[in-house]
Amino acid sequence: MKTLWSGLCVAVSLYSKLPAPKTEWDDRTMRYALGFLPLIGAAIGALSWGWLVLARRLTLVPALYGAVAVLLPILVSGGIHLDGFLDTCDARCSYADREKRLKILEDPHVGAFAVVHLVGLLVLCFGLFCQLYQAPRAVLPLALGYPLARTIGGLAIVTIPCAKESGLARTFADASDRRGVAAVLLMQAALCLLLILWWDWRFGMVSAILGGGLLWWHRRLCLRDFGGVTGDLAGYVITLGETLMLALCVLYGLIVR
Template identity: 30%
Template sequence: MNKSLEAAAAAFQFLSRFPVRYEIPFTPEVQQRSVVYYPLVGAAIGAVVCAVGWALGYVLPSLPLAVLLLIVWTALTGGLHLDGLMDSADALLSHRSRDRMLEIMKDSRVGAMGVIACVLVLMLKAALIASLYEVAEGAWKAWTLMLVLAPIWSRWVMVYAMFRWETARGSEGLASLFRGLSGRRVFQSFVLAFVLTCAGAVFVLASVEENAVRFTIGLGVLLLPLAAYIAGVMVGSRINRRLGGLTGDTYGALNELVETLLLLWMVFMLSLT
């Protein structure tokens, strides 16, 4: 297996439950090469969710459909990022010392703050997904492109976070695999995310007849990378101030929160039409 294919396989194995049946060495070198393909994993997850939504959007009401899509979404990730969100919430919302917060994140048990954070995020995601189907009316297929784009850019934000902020535990923990990540990898990941976004936008916008709707969707998509960057910096900086760096759990939390904020961004753009 060549290095590019190995890196892509490693990304899918690490971030998803897609059946990739290759023995990939779990080393810092391979994992750092794999981050280039994180947006591709997000696109694959989003494409499956979007396809299910398109198939069932004609027969199910918006709210049950949104919950079903969240179940598919979570199953495809194995709940990896939600687990990070819960552990991070337990720690960061405990108002303890930095060392104590890091200990809390290592605990496999989930506390009250973690459960509350997970439930609220899932509820908000369900409401936002339902809004895309409910309000968009005839153009809902185009608007639900966000179900592909949000996981693309939330995963790119994780890559950027690995580059920008130090690891809270130094050379220990999962995050240490990505210490010293080069800016070149981040840029390559950004280019892939941008290409995937352009391809999806061209495909969907071609199906929209109304110029006003096409313009609003196009503007929303055009500003999406900036929205992802701003959301990632705001959330990541806050976590970094509290912990003096990021951890594997906070990468997952960052993904979930940015994903949710990007869905909120598109619903906001939808309200402008």
């Protein structure tokens, strides 16, 4: 039980800005830490749901709702996954060989391609949130999209070979009980999808197909272009997963209204 509690504290302290007791990182405390990653997404989802309800009750303008909705996941997560998204965009757009791409992932500097993709992502999410505010039909899937995206990122780390002999992904992958963590992540993904299926079976089916397709595509991308997964690549797929679910929620609202 103490190991699970320590793993939760490690996950919260690393993957979010939420308060957590200070815990020493070692093989014991990190053994199941990745299994708690979706709980950070659940917290973000709950806050996003609450913000949408509050904004509509206060009859705020869509732009104000959209701006805060874009910032909420970044504020809670500390931008750790967005950082991975930026580094991956720089690496992929370099069209360099595998070794050079891995060096770009390690480079702390932000390149032009990362800036362009960041601006595009934020503008797109802002527009999607503003549209969602006009037709908030898919509030439950919106909230569940955050933990669901993190199950994909966690599964990537424990099921795809690591690209480097060092780094955050390697540290967690080596310390993790891979089978146990993968099983826990799959159960959490199944729970999210079951709730969405209960809400609307068609939306749930599409979400399951998109989630499975995203994990398959990401595995192929990691192995082909980088020789394996890294922490930045996991952050990249988490960001893509959140954005895809947001877009799906907006599309649903447009269809059923």
